Amino acid sequence: GPPVFRYRRGPRxxxxxxxxxxxxxxxxxxxxxxxxxxxxxxxxxxxxxxFGIFAAARFRRHVRRNWQGDYRGRRRPWx
Numbered sequence: 001g002p003p004v005f006r007y008r009r010g011p012r013x014x015x016x017x018x019x020x021x022x023x024x025x026x027x028x029x030x031x032x033x034x035x036x037x038x039x040x041x042x043x044x045x046x047x048x049x050x051f052g053i054f055a056a057a058r059f060r061r062h063v064r065r066n067w068q069g070d071y072r073g074r075r076r077p078w079x
Contacts, residue, residue, distance in 0.1 A: 024034040 020034065024031045
């Protein structure tokens with residue numbers, strides 16, 4: 001059959017990352033901007049993870065409270 005060609009849309013990621021890191025090293029203010037952007041990204045990831053942990057704990061409590069299992073006095077498997 002004919003050869004299959006895969007075309008990438010948009011720029012490749014590695015050259016862009018290398019360019020940003022190079023500019024951050026060369027230009028002192030760019031390094032501070034890059035550091036600030038990384039701090040903001042880290043903060044967003046941290047808040048998202050904390051939200052996920054609290055949401056999972058709340059869901060687990062909800063499931064435990066509303067479970068309709070027929071155990072008739074026996075111990076539930078998750079306790």
